Amino acid sequence: MSPEVTLLSHSPDPLRSLYLAYRTCYSQLTPQELARRIESERISREEMARFVEERLKTGHVSPLEQVWFEFLISGVSRAFSHQFVRHRVGVSVEQQSQRYVTYKGGRFPYVTPESVVAAGKRGAFDALMARIGEVYEELVQAGVPAEDARFVLPNATATNLKVTVNFAALLHMGDLRLCTRAQWEFRRVVAKMRAEVMRVEPMLGRMLQPKCGERRLGYCDEDYEAWKACPLGKVRPHKSTLSLLSEQYRRGEVQPLREEDFETIERIGELAGAGG
Ligand SMILES: Cc1cc2nc3c(=O)[nH]c(=O)nc-3n(C[C@H](O)[C@H](O)[C@H](O)COP(=O)(O)OP(=O)(O)OC[C@H]3O[C@@H](n4cnc5c(N)ncnc54)[C@H](O)[C@@H]3O)c2cc1C
Structure with a gap:
């Protein structure tokens, strides 16, 4: 999924x-x-x-x-949605309820991360999901309301x-x-x-770019080690580089920006690609 x-x-x-x-x-x-x-x-x-x-x-x-933009989002995990709902300002969210929706026969949809598949652990992952589904169903059949049976459901549950x-x-x-x-x-x-x-x-x-995008901040404000490890770090500067440049500029060691420099900045954006 x-x-x-x-x-x-x-x-x-x-x-x-x-x-x-x-x-x-x-x-x-x-x-x-x-x-x-x-x-x-x-x-x-x-x-x-x-x-x-x-x-x-x-x-x-x-x-x-x-x-404003209205989106329909499906096939995502509860691990995702928990992060999504942390965005408090300018976002309205409605989410499928685990109180009012009971998964029939204990069959709940779930998201399997690619890293689990790559690690060759899909079998173990699926087996655990199946076992959770069985316990969930057992609880529902025993009269436990969905709002309590859901306590056994994992972060992987799709929403x-x-x-x-x-x-x-x-x-x-x-x-x-x-x-x-x-x-x-x-x-x-x-x-x-x-x-x-x-x-x-x-x-x-x-x-819509990551904060380092040339249409956004234009530099990385994460820690230096994270910047070094990031593929976008090859085309976008770290904040410490800008501080250093600013100091060099103040000392007259760096020239002010010229018209053609803005074109270079645009090209850097193209190099970083759409996702960047
Ligand atoms: C890489 C990453 C790792 C994360 N790790 C964790 C983690 O380990 N644990 C965890 O709990 N969260 C974590 N978060 C979530 C993060 O702390 C935020 O809750 C989430 O990113 C929402 O961002 P926001 O607060 O800027 O957005 P919004 O809530 O939409 O806020 C938008 C802006 O308004 C400001 N704002 C909102 N409400 C107030 C207020 N009451 N007073 C003053 N200013 C306000 C915000 O500071 C922000 O600038 C992580 C986020 C990211 C991107």
Whole structure:
């Protein structure tokens, strides 16, 4: 069983929402006037995209909360969902209940990590799941309510979620959970969320990167040893390197950034690939 992520719905026009949210802050016009200009195409989609893209490079993040995405998530473990629900801000979650859902015949779905299969331990893993299923069924048959029988179920038990997340929260989730230090299942789910957003609004999808991404922090803030071990460390700097560079710059040993340096930074992003 592997994670399945489906984008059910999203803000009707994410680009227009973001444009209006940002423009309202910086324009003498009322938001109604701005909306009418969009309606009459006096403000084109290209102009909106250009403007929003520039704003996305800044620290003005609250307008991002005005755009939301609705996801259906299945085939994930309870080990995953426990991490997911730790994200408190800008995320609404509904999850399949183990109180109201009783697994028939003790057959509960579960997720098997690839590392277990690679270690040649699938047999032992499956045998334990089968035994747990038997005990679960025994308890249910003995009149133990599902809410108590579930106490024997493992972290591997599969679960289903319906979530709504605003774009600011989604970016934060990407920062933390696309990082190679995050758990594989969470990384996979967020990578799939990213692919879904890419499908409907590529400009926003591209923004979803681990925190070291050139569209996010642009450097790794984890410890140095973790950075050395990370494949993205080959293309993205560690925070200590930036401190050193800053000191060298202060001493006049490093030149200020030139126009072409920004192109190099873009290329570094391409080198790191979509997941990066
Ligand atoms: C690699 C990794 C390892 C982890 N290991 C563990 C672990 O071993 N044990 C464990 O318990 N958790 C662990 N976590 C979970 C982590 O501690 C967070 O709970 C989780 O990542 C949610 O992140 P958040 O709090 O930034 O997000 P959100 O809850 O969505 O918060 C978003 C932002 O709002 C701020 N915020 C939210 N609520 C408040 C508040 N009340 N006051 C002030 N600021 C607030 C947050 O600081 C954050 O900046 C781990 C996470 C990662 C990515």
